[in-house]
Amino acid sequence: xxxxxxxxxxxxxxxxxxxxxxxxxxxxxxxxxxxxxxxxxxxxxxxxxxxxxxxxxxxxxxxxxxxxxxxxxxxxxxxxxxxxxxxxxxxxxxxxxxxxxxxxxxxxxxxxxxx
Amino acid sequence: xxxxxxxxxxxxxxxxxxxxxxxxxxxxxxxxxxxxxxxxxxxxxxxxxxxxxxxxxxxxxxxxxxxxxxxxxxxxxxxxxxxxxxxxxxxxxxxxxxxxxxxxxxxxxxxxxx
Numbered sequence: 001x002x003x004x005x006x007x008x009x010x011x012x013x014x015x016x017x018x019x020x021x022x023x024x025x026x027x028x029x030x031x032x033x034x035x036x037x038x039x040x041x042x043x044x045x046x047x048x049x050x051x052x053x054x055x056x057x058x059x060x061x062x063x064x065x066x067x068x069x070x071x072x073x074x075x076x077x078x079x080x081x082x083x084x085x086x087x088x089x090x091x092x093x094x095x096x097x098x099x100x101x102x103x104x105x106x107x108x109x110x111x112x113x114x115x
Numbered sequence: 116x117x118x119x120x121x122x123x124x125x126x127x128x129x130x131x132x133x134x135x136x137x138x139x140x141x142x143x144x145x146x147x148x149x150x151x152x153x154x155x156x157x158x159x160x161x162x163x164x165x166x167x168x169x170x171x172x173x174x175x176x177x178x179x180x181x182x183x184x185x186x187x188x189x190x191x192x193x194x195x196x197x198x199x200x201x202x203x204x205x206x207x208x209x210x211x212x213x214x215x216x217x218x219x220x221x222x223x224x225x226x227x228x229x
Contacts, residue, residue, distance in 0.1 A: 006158075043217075045216055088158075092158075106151075106158035108157055
């Protein structure tokens with residue numbers, strides 16, 4: 001089973017709202033990722049968690065705040081977003097290089113619209 | 116140095132034909148090259164991947180050809196079907212103990228016509 005689940009599927013929020021995106025995997029993967037994807041563009045890496053520690057932050061604005069409560073869960077907290085932040089937010093996981101396998105498996109994404 | 120260049124941007128192939136998508140990279144430290152298939156509104160799905168010590172890998176109708184000296188790799192879809200119509204992304208990464216970053220190509224929109 002290579003399933004990564006994400007909730008919600010769709011989210012509409014105002015610029016003053018606070019919301020969270022959730023991601024879950026039960027494959028025992030030790031690396032988890034957040035990507036942002038605009039229409040007709042490839043995914044852009046935002047954050048990488050390795051063994052529940054933040055290992056990469058691709059200079060993402062502080063209005064995006066990641067959290068990894070345990071090895072199966074990854075959250076992305078959103079606050080004071082801008083309309084240009086509207087995109088498909090993708091979560092991915094991989095076993096990690098330490099396991100000799102860094103195939104990344106993506107979830108279905110959350111379609112975020114900021115009004 | 117981190118770029119992966121992908122071509123063509125869009126491709127129309129007749130049903131039953133061969134679809135070919137090409138990618139080129141500069142960074143010789145890349146050691147993992149996956150291809151992803153993405154349908155509208157869905158997340159990318161890992162299709163097939165190759166390491167640089169292998170020149171070709173085949174899984175069903177999908178084949179990756181890898182040319183290390185030319186720093187190029189390509190995806191071949193044999194007997195293309197309408198259900199293959201999707202956007203395809205090549206990617207490359209470096210195994211870096213939890214810091215793996217996938218560098219994606221710009222994507223190819225493939226349309227298979229009857």
